[in-house]
Amino acid sequence: MPALAPPRPAAQRRRSWGYTAVPRWIYAVAAVGALFILLPLMGMVSQVKWGQFLALISSESSLAALLLSLKTATASTSLCIIFGVPLALVLARAQFVGQRVLRALILLPLVVPPVVGGLALLYTFGRQGLLGQSLQVLGIEIAFSTAAVVMAQTFVALPFLVLSLEGTLRTAGQKYEAVAATLGARPSTVLRRITLPLVLPGLVSGAVLAFARSLGEFGATLTFAGSLQGVTRTLPLEIYLQRETDPEAAVALSFLLIAVAAVVVTVTYRVPKSPLRALLAGPAS
Amino acid sequence: MKLFAMESAGPNVLGANRLRMRLRLGAAAALLALVPLALGLAGCAPAGPPGTDTTSGAGSTPVVSELSGTLNVYAAASLKETFTELAAQFQAQHPKVEVSLSFDGSSTLVTQISQGAPADVFASADTATMTKLSDAGLAQGSPVDFASNVLTLVVPPGNPANINSFADVAKPGVKLVVCAPKVPCGAASTSDAASAGLMLKPVSEELSVTGVLGKVTSGEADAGLVYVTDAKAAGAKVLSIPLDLPKPTVNHYPIAAVESSKAGQLAQGFIALVTGAQGQKVLQDAGFGAP
Numbered sequence: 001m002p003a004l005a006p007p008r009p010a011a012q013r014r015r016s017w018g019y020t021a022v023p024r025w026i027y028a029v030a031a032v033g034a035l036f037i038l039l040p041l042m043g044m045v046s047q048v049k050w051g052q053f054l055a056l057i058s059s060e061s062s063l064a065a066l067l068l069s070l071k072t073a074t075a076s077t078s079l080c081i082i083f084g085v086p087l088a089l090v091l092a093r094a095q096f097v098g099q100r101v102l103r104a105l106i107l108l109p110l111v112v113p114p115v116v117g118g119l120a121l122l123y124t125f126g127r128q129g130l131l132g133q134s135l136q137v138l139g140i141e142i143a144f145s146t147a148a149v150v151m152a153q154t155f156v157a158l159p160f161l162v163l164s165l166e167g168t169l170r171t172a173g174q175k176y177e178a179v180a181a182t183l184g185a186r187p188s189t190v191l192r193r194i195t196l197p198l199v200l201p202g203l204v205s206g207a208v209l210a211f212a213r214s215l216g217e218f219g220a221t222l223t224f225a226g227s228l229q230g231v232t233r234t235l236p237l238e239i240y241l242q243r244e245t246d247p248e249a250a251v252a253l254s255f256l257l258i259a260v261a262a263v264v265v266t267v268t269y270r271v272p273k274s275p276l277r278a279l280l281a282g283p284a285s
Numbered sequence: 286m287k288l289f290a291m292e293s294a295g296p297n298v299l300g301a302n303r304l305r306m307r308l309r310l311g312a313a314a315a316l317l318a319l320v321p322l323a324l325g326l327a328g329c330a331p332a333g334p335p336g337t338d339t340t341s342g343a344g345s346t347p348v349v350s351e352l353s354g355t356l357n358v359y360a361a362a363s364l365k366e367t368f369t370e371l372a373a374q375f376q377a378q379h380p381k382v383e384v385s386l387s388f389d390g391s392s393t394l395v396t397q398i399s400q401g402a403p404a405d406v407f408a409s410a411d412t413a414t415m416t417k418l419s420d421a422g423l424a425q426g427s428p429v430d431f432a433s434n435v436l437t438l439v440v441p442p443g444n445p446a447n448i449n450s451f452a453d454v455a456k457p458g459v460k461l462v463v464c465a466p467k468v469p470c471g472a473a474s475t476s477d478a479a480s481a482g483l484m485l486k487p488v489s490e491e492l493s494v495t496g497v498l499g500k501v502t503s504g505e506a507d508a509g510l511v512y513v514t515d516a517k518a519a520g521a522k523v524l525s526i527p528l529d530l531p532k533p534t535v536n537h538y539p540i541a542a543v544e545s546s547k548a549g550q551l552a553q554g555f556i557a558l559v560t561g562a563q564g565q566k567v568l569q570d571a572g573f574g575a576p
Binding site: 122123126127128143144222223225226227228229232233237240241242243244245247 | 390392393396460462465467468487488489490491492496499500503504505
């Protein structure tokens with residue numbers, strides 16, 4: 001069992017994983033796949049009017065949209081972590097009737113068009129919705145508020161975190177958790193000292209995906225939250241609106257959105273390592 | 286389509302199940318082959334999908350048309366109902382012609398046409414957007430106005446905020462939704478508010494008139510400003526309150542053939558139908574004003 005092997009020096013470790021089982025022709029097909037994503041990006045960048053770039057993105061409405069997008073995406077990512085981690089734990093570790101159905105339903109926002117998600121939120125939290133009237137009695141009105149934007153983003157982004165974390169939890173297995181339990185650790189201690197440190201890379205990449213998805217959210221926000229500068233009009237909505245009258249500003253803002261997303265993802269996203277390899281690299285403590 | 290979805294959701298279809306799968310796919314193909322037949326039968330319905338065979342409707346016109354081919358009509362989203370009907374009438378008059386319709390926001394369509402989309406006719410919801418097409422040298426001749434539209438106030442059934450006039454939307458606490466000033470219906474809202482001497486404080490400035498209508502029909506907003514044709518099409522889902530302005534902002538709808546079109550004769554024929562008595566009746570039945 002490699003997991004139980006003693007830690008080896010770094011140089012030796014790297015060589016032992018040096019073999020790449022990728023036939024040459026795979027690179028050619030992979031290049032086509034990569035170009036399919038990269039060419040449209042280059043096409044857009046070629047349309048950016050660099051001379052006026054700063055002027056185009058620093059208008060009052062653009063800055064308000066950028067700021068709102070960053071704020072709401074941060075808030076919704078936090079919500080995704082708060083609710084997504086327990087959800088992934090329950091799906092990966094617990095066993096109960098209807099688990100498969102529950103998983104399928106929770107992943108639904110990945111497949112339904114965001115506009116449909118927005119409608120679903122509207123029919124639940126809207127004024128005439130399922131919970132809307134009770135909320136109104138409590139004096140809570142969600143529609144047309146920044147809270148509605150955060151809810152729409154959380155709705156579409158949560159599955160990304162749950163999916164990513166559940167996969168990592170399953171690959172990590174329960175060996176170490178079981179050992180800790182036999183040594184007398186209580187479930188909460190096992191979670192804090194063993195499980196979470198072990199799956200941290202998966203959690204981080206899940207959170208980054210959720211943040212990126214929140215940043216790009218358009219349909220659910222438009223349907224559920226509306227569009228008002230500084231309150232609900234996030235960067236994607238501003239881009240759509242600018243396109244009506246000022247395509248150059250829309251292109252500049254699109255580039256800004258892509259740049260922000262690319263920086264966030266490149267800096268923080270790591271392909272989740274197999275937990276066994278993570279352990280080989282050094283015990284998670 | 287449904288059959289294929291069932292395939293992928295089914296259990297493991299490898300190995301011994303492969304033959305069964307092929308049989309099932311065969312059944313699916315046989316069913317799919319029936320689809321055009323079903324569409325052909327549905328083609329005589331007035332709101333049938335564009336591009337379907339309407340030979341069954343041709344009996345009403347004894348003159349056999351010489352025109353044939355495909356006509357691509359790009360039209361503003363607010364023309365969806367009327368142009369779908371007019372396309373069906375056009376196909377009924379010219380059985381060998383297929384009209385393909387594309388509806389979207391006027392500026393989206395102009396962007397698509399300037400990027401080479403195969404449009405033959407373009408109908409815009411405002412003059413400014415048509416001017417963009419003409420300025421880019423993509424319109425044949427000068428565009429012709431064929432309809433007009435004005436704004437109206439709509440409220441959800443039951444009128445929760447008790448709105449009885451345009452001035453009431455400025456009352457504190459009223460959740461008003463309008464189009465953003467950058468889109469045509471928003472520009473009209475701004476100038477109508479100015480001519481009524483009102484300061485509008487909307488809770489949302491939507492990106493399209495459909496967005497406004499959706500917020501009102503779902504009861505989320507207390508009031509919204511939409512075109513009279515949108516209010517009429519929404520039926521009982523909204524209550525309409527006229528703005529009663531002495532000089533309302535009128536949006537003119539121009540239509541033009543696209544310069545790059547290879548179906549010039551068809552395009553002119555369709556424009557003649559829209560601007561002629563037959564087209565005008567359809568448009569005015571839907572609430573559009575005279576051009």
